[in-house]
Amino acid sequence: MAETTTQTVLVGKTTQELETFAESLGEPRYRGRQLAHWIYRKGVLTFDAMTDLPKALRQRLGEIALINPLQVVDVKVASDGTTKYLAQLPDGETVEFVFIPHSDWETICVSTQAGCPIGCRFCASGESFARNLMAGEIVGQVLLARRRETPNIVFMGMGEPLLNFDNLVKALRLLNKEVGIGARRMTVSTVGIVQGIRKLAQLGMQVNLAVSLHAPDDELRRRLIPAKLPPIKELLQACWEYFQATKRRISFEYVLLKGVNDRPEHAVELARLLRDFPCHVNLIPYNPTVAEFERPSEAEVEQFRRLLTQQGIAATVRHERGTEVQGACGQLRRHLRWEISDLDAAPTAAEGR
Ligand code: SF4
Incomplete structure (x- = not known):
């Protein structure tokens, strides 16, 4: 280490x-x-x-x-060009980030914490939390992954950005002022840290906000996201305030888990919840990483999307890029940790004899 x-x-x-x-x-x-x-x-x-x-x-x-506190220790490139990096920090912790190419722009998905304290049941990152990343460790990911001068940045990798608020804000300002990336090209994704959303709204930066909802009611949401979070009603109020302060439409992220939150009644309830809200719903069919959950069929995903749009909710299906390079957050890091702990646990030559 x-x-x-x-x-x-x-x-x-x-x-x-x-x-x-x-x-x-x-x-x-x-x-x-x-x-x-x-x-x-x-x-x-x-x-x-x-x-x-x-x-x-x-x-x-x-x-x-x-110059850069990150040292890349593994790179995996998918057939669509999506590139996943694993980097080591000076104290031995590891962090991952992803470069996603599009025809005429690019997106870099960065992590804000090593591991994540939220513990979403379907997420590989939720298994361990090591520490917050410093602002330089967040910006360092962008500097290593970018091909263009000003990529889009999504704070959607490992960790809950709003639980590392000061470093997040410093990173946003560095990326904006020093690297030259417009605030509107950056998206902060949160599981719903209401106080953080309110503080972010006061920054006066037009950063986009993506909120991971994953369920249309509090009971199901608590089952999927065990961390203590405020009720959905309070979360939506904070999102509304964010919209009023920034005039940026909110994105709601919804991972579709077969038989858990992807039923027609969930779509109807979600549409009722978000009616008249200036938002867009991103539906993400689950990329199986945790044995307990499965990915719904294409037909089920399409039915869910159609039910939302029929009720006036803008919704698109977002397919995860680079699944063959373990594109879901936390997976590459988890594999490295396994390799390290395998080595730790392996018998020495003398013991093995
Ligand atoms: S989905 Fe996001 S918030 Fe939930 S455990 Fe994974 S990294 Fe953390």
Whole structure:
């Protein structure tokens, strides 16, 4: 396991903080602006490539500073180009993120926590929680995965972003101001942390909000998401306030689990709940990762979608990309953890004899 680094990590610092860092090295402040430009705008991840910095400074930086705190340890590419990364952090924790290509844009799905404390019953990430990610560890994922200067960013990987609020906000601001990604190109996904939604609304950023609902009533929702969450009514009130503050339509995410929440009566109840709400429903047929749950048939999925649209609710079926590279959140990390614990548990050569 890697040691916690004693080097100064640069990704995660604002231009102003990099100016202060440069000053602390006895350099002029504009060196900090140069560093920010190379790291955030040009995406350069080695000091050697920063050709307008004096060679001696580049050498010194190589000794005392680390550009990106993430080190990629595994990459899996699906036939559709979806690329899943697993990276190790300086303290040995691991985090995963996904690059998703489209014909004329790209999306990067980032994690905000190592593991997740929410524990959704159908999710591989919900099995363990290690810690919150620092802002630089969130932004670092984007810098490693992007192919274009300004991709779309969805905070939908491992973890509940609104439970890591300060680092989330710092990451949003860094991506917006330093990397140059418009707020409207970023989507924060939450399981329904009402206080966090209200705080996010007050930021004055037009970030999109996606809310994982997964059930049309509180009882079923509690069965699927055991974490203590406020009732749906309160959640919808916070979503309404978010819409009023940002004028961004809310997305509701609904994972369809065969025989659990995908029945026609669930669709009817969901439509009743969201009637007149400025929203869009994304239906996600379950990609089986937990033995207890199954994916509904295409016909069942289509029937659910049709029932919603017939009642005036905009709904689309979102097929998970890159399932052959373990595209569901948390899966790649879980496999790595197994490999590590397998090694830990394996008998030594002497014991095995
Ligand atoms: S689905 Fe999201 S909120 Fe639920 S356990 Fe998985 S990562 Fe956490």
